[in-house]
Amino acid sequence: MRRSTAVLSISGRLSELAADIPDNPAIIEVVAGGSHREITYQRLCEDVSALAELFDSWKRDMDGDAVICHPASVSIESAKIILAALCAGVTVFPHSPQIDAEVLSGALSRAGLSGDTRCVRIPPQHETDQDSGATVRITRWESPAEGRRPQYLLATSGSTGIPKLVPFWNFGSYDPRAVPDAVFRTCKWQSGQKQLIVLPIYHIGTVAALIQGVLDRNQVFLANRLDPEELLDTIADRRIEWLMLTPNYMNHLLPAAVRHPERLNSLNAILHTALPCPAPLKQAWLDLLGGERVFEMYGGTEGVGVTVISGSEWMARPGSVGRGLLTEIRIGDARGLERGEDGIGLIYLRRFGASARTHSATPWLQSTSDGFASLGDMGWVDEDGYLYVFDRAANQTATSSGVAWLGRLSLVLRTHPDILDAEGIALTDAGHVDVGMLLVTRDSQTVPDLAELERFCATQMGGHEFPQVYLQVDEIPRSEIGKPDATAIRAIFESASSRQFRTPVTSRFEEEVPHGSTA
Structure with missing residues (x-):
């Protein structure tokens, strides 16, 4: 079928879909135990239109300054709220349900919104709805970013405990030339496909996949807290063709996938993003799916640029995150000046057409006068333009024994066959700095x-980089997409220092244990 080239409003596109494929499932929510709920394109259009009218009335009541803050879940309700806000032209901020009220208020204030919010419960739209209605909080603009109200806001990962809000002005309308976007097109997205969303609907990739999936007449499946076996059953039974994951999800799904590789046969592609992927984990998925069905994307919520690499390219250049896609890459110094010599430097990205003004809404980024900006990662580019990420610049730690890179050290430890997860932190005591490491073993006993x-680490780094403090835990505090929660991790070590932590392996906070032995 030939695609129309007409640009439509979001509501106009939904109406068009409701007329063309009224009874086709638009969104199917699969929940634990095998049950599911689904909504057709016709009903989705009706429900979103009704919600958009409600949101538009809020906007009028607040002289156009209304902002909807929604604790988004992987659900039909959250999908409808986001789509309705886009239809009504009301800025929507889907965020983690776990965000603390004080942190939320501070993030809103720093972004030019009122930190004061009022809670509103949206009643169920149908008597047969199983939920009791969704909850949103309403706030208002004090000073809109760039002097104009964005379509939506997304929070950075907030691993330091201080998320920042990034404004977006796309998805104000439906342009068939831009849906699917260049990244998704490169990663084997097909219009009308069956796609599965497992990541929370407040992450930049998931929001884009949700909105574009609906507008591109896909069947969008939402996996709501499924265990690995149930997730594999969903992929096989529903013939899922396209899936986005993070390395954290890939790690937890891998044992079941290795046991039942045939359940992945329907997949045309998986795209992983958000975190560095340990090489053995990546290779395991390439062994399962082959180099033409695994893709990786590197970028950030701030949207400064993106790189993409296929599995086949990665096998030829292990460790690379790809070449720029409509993006230029510069390896520079702290001032953004391009490094004259080979080696590691700050990674700067620039989207085609970007200028210095592009980054005025994200002042926390290190940017240059000619439109490049850095997400704070260190790396290098090879002679063919492929980017390699070494670590976060903030992870460089000067200890008493030398310089350690916390992210790189954690990543190396996660490649050990006995380690399921690892995360490091700098521990300071009376001016003395050590590296502390949380470990999760595959066998918790x-x-x-x-x-x-x-000995394993010594094959990949110097001995001065090894941790001085190890603590074994059942789970490392992470966000839903897998990013470490530095505040919670530090609290674990502080608890250990006061002898409240239950499972020390070795620690200078506990009784002296010879380095390299276990307690």
Whole structure:
């Protein structure tokens, strides 16, 4: 079928879909236990239109300054709220349900909104609805970003405990030339496909996948807290063709996928993003799906640029995150000046057409006068233009034994066959800095052999980079997409220092244990 080239409003596109494919499922929410709910394109259009009228009345009551803050879940209700806000032209901020009220208020204030919000419950739209209605909070603009109200806001990961809000002005209308976008097109997105969303609907990639999936007449499946076996069953039974994951999800899904590789046969592509992927984990998925069905994307919520790499390219250049897609890459110094010599430097990205003014809404980024901006990562580019990420610049830690890179060290430890997860942190005590490392073993009953771990690490880094403090935990505090919660991790070590932590492996906070042994 030939695609129309007409640009439509979001509501106009939904009406068009409701007329063309009224009874086709638009969104199917699959929940634990195998049950599901679904909504057709016709009913989706009706429900979104009704919600948009409600949101438009809020906007009029607040002289156009209304902003809807929604604790988004992987659900039909959250999808309808986001789509309705776009239809009504009301700025929507889908955010994590776990965000603390004080943190939310501070993030809103720093973004030019009122930190004061009022809670509103949206009643169920149908008597047969199983939910009791969705909750949103309403606030208002004090000073809109760029002097104009964006279509939606998204929060940075907030791993330091201080999320920042990024404004977006896309999806104000439906342009068939831009849906699917260049990244999704490169990663084998097909119009009308069956796609599965498992990541929370407040992450930049998921929001884009949700909106574009609906507008591109896909069947969008939402996996609501499924365990790995149920997720594989959904992929197989529903013949899912396209899926976005993070390395954290890939790690938890891998054992079940290895047991039942045939359940992945319908997939045309998986796209992983958000975090560095350990090489053995990446290779395991390439062994399962092949190089033409695995893609990786590097970028950030701030939208400064993006790189993409296929599995086949990665096998030829292990560790790379790809070449710029409509993006220029510069390896520079702290001032943004291009490095004259080969080696590691700050990674700067520039979207085609970007200028210095492009980054005025994200002043926390290090940017240059000619439109490049850095997400704070260090890396290098090879002779063919492929980017390699070394670590976050903020992860560089000067310890008493030398310079350590916390992210790189954690990533190396996560490649050990006995380690499921690891995350490092700098510990300061009376001016003395050590590296502390949380470890999660694959067998929770096994205490890791630290001497063997250090022998493993020694093949990839210097001995001065090894942790001085190890703590074994059942789980590392992370966001829903897998980014470490630095505040919670520090609290774990502080608890250990006061002898409240239950499972020390070795620690200078506890009784002296010879380095490389276990307690």
